Amino acid sequence: xxxxxxxxxxxxxxxxxxxxxxxxxxxxxxxxxxxxxxxxxxxxxxxxxxxxxxxxxxxxxxxxxxxxxxxxxxxxxxxxxxxxxxxxxxxxxxxxxxxxxxxxxxxxxxxxxxxxxxxxxxxxxxxxxxxxxxxxxxxxxxxxxxxxxxxxxxxxxxxxxxxxxxxxxxxxxxxxxxxxxxxxxxxxxxxxxxxxxxxxxxxxxxxxxxxxxxxxxxxxxxxxxxxxxxxxxxxxxxxxxxxxxxxxxxxxxxxxxxxxxxxxxxxxxxxxxxxxxxxxxxxxxxxxxxxxxxxxxxxxxxxxxxxxxxxxxxxxxxxxxxxxxxxxxxxxxxxxxxxxxxxxxxxxxxxxxxxxxxxxxxxxxxxxxxxxxxxxxxxxxxxxxxxxxxxxxxxxxxx
Numbered sequence: 001x002x003x004x005x006x007x008x009x010x011x012x013x014x015x016x017x018x019x020x021x022x023x024x025x026x027x028x029x030x031x032x033x034x035x036x037x038x039x040x041x042x043x044x045x046x047x048x049x050x051x052x053x054x055x056x057x058x059x060x061x062x063x064x065x066x067x068x069x070x071x072x073x074x075x076x077x078x079x080x081x082x083x084x085x086x087x088x089x090x091x092x093x094x095x096x097x098x099x100x101x102x103x104x105x106x107x108x109x110x111x112x113x114x115x116x117x118x119x120x121x122x123x124x125x126x127x128x129x130x131x132x133x134x135x136x137x138x139x140x141x142x143x144x145x146x147x148x149x150x151x152x153x154x155x156x157x158x159x160x161x162x163x164x165x166x167x168x169x170x171x172x173x174x175x176x177x178x179x180x181x182x183x184x185x186x187x188x189x190x191x192x193x194x195x196x197x198x199x200x201x202x203x204x205x206x207x208x209x210x211x212x213x214x215x216x217x218x219x220x221x222x223x224x225x226x227x228x229x230x231x232x233x234x235x236x237x238x239x240x241x242x243x244x245x246x247x248x249x250x251x252x253x254x255x256x257x258x259x260x261x262x263x264x265x266x267x268x269x270x271x272x273x274x275x276x277x278x279x280x281x282x283x284x285x286x287x288x289x290x291x292x293x294x295x296x297x298x299x300x301x302x303x304x305x306x307x308x309x310x311x312x313x314x315x316x317x318x319x320x321x322x323x324x325x326x327x328x329x330x331x332x333x334x335x336x337x338x339x340x341x342x343x344x345x346x347x348x349x350x351x352x353x354x355x356x357x358x359x360x361x362x363x364x365x366x367x368x369x370x371x372x373x374x375x376x377x378x379x380x381x382x383x384x385x386x387x388x389x390x391x392x393x394x395x396x397x398x399x
Contacts, residue, residue: 011200016316019199069347076370080380090382092123098209100127103190110189114178116171117308118150120194125159135159138177142169168301195238196315199286210244229377235359237309241381262304263331273302275314276329284313305334306354332358353382
């Protein structure tokens with residue numbers, strides 16, 4: 001049992017987290033919390049989860065030494081945790097497997113989800129097809145445009161994709177609509193949230209399912225390198241891929257944890273999605289955390305080249321890690337992420353998701369200033385096939 005035991009029984013990470021929801025959702029959240037409390041320690045549930053991760057998802061994902069790039073940079077050694085090699089191409093499937101196993105045990109025949117970059121929507125549609133459950137995915141119409149291939153993948157898997165036209169037509173708005181659906185259909189519907197945000201128990205539950213990433217790294221790095229990394233780096237939007245690799249390392253005080261937010265066109269421009277670097281404490285989507293809001297408390301529009309990072313909040317555990325000093329959070333711009341995307345393709349033969357490219361960009365920024373025996377482990381959270389059209393648009397190329 002880990003000595004690091006947050007959140008408390010009410011879902012608080014220090015002053016963050018909790019459950020700020022409409023009265024109509026209180027019963028549904030209580031029901032979910034009771035089910036998760038029961039099944040998280042149930043051997044049959046854990047065995048089925050482990051079986052699906054191995055035989056359906058393809059875990060464990062390997063760690064990979066970006067040797068040529070490390071030599072080219074002339075400093076620290078960069079390693080990737082290859083979540084891009086999972087079934088569906090990202091880390092999202094880990095959490096979706098866990099939540100759909102809960103949904104089945106709770107007798108919920110209808111699954112809903114929200115998605116930005118589309119990877120969570122694809123993963124949810126995939127597990128719904130795997131178990132023969134109805135699936136509805138909400139996606140901002142702007143994200144439908146820039147992630148058209150993932151939208152089509154969801155439809156091929158049998159999901160109904162609902163484009164959301166309100167607000168900035170991105171992830172925040174998709175989550176709003178999914179919440180409205182859940183309130184209306186709470187008796188027969190299970191909401192698979194895709195990140196470590198939302199009301200309790202979601203931040204804890206998603207973190208627990210995603211922590212398989214870091215748990216594998218704890219075993220793999222000593223075998224491959226002889227020791228644990230000096231730095232663990234991951235991109236942070238809502239924050240699930242980062243919490244997945246950070247959580248098992250929290251007690252390893254010699255390992256520095258670095259989250260990388262989307263600085264968009266620059267923090268000074270206001271055109272970004274860096275809640276931890278430039279936001280304030282507020283309440284969004286059922287939890288207290290750092291959010292992007294104006295002086296009147298209204299949520300402001302965000303910007304990132306990466307649809308998966310284009311969100312005006314962040315998981316409450318990240319807010320706690322920031323304030324406690326256990327993790328630090330930095331920003332990477334669109335241009336820096338694009339450069340890392342291209343360099344990774346051409347130097348290592350790996351096409352990273354634009355979300356992952358933000359983390360890679362910071363590792364590339366760090367490496368030359370560190371000794372050659374230092375190790376940076378980057379969570380390569382997904383593959384970049386979905387982002388080809390976005391990259392082409394920003395590069396002025398017509399596909």
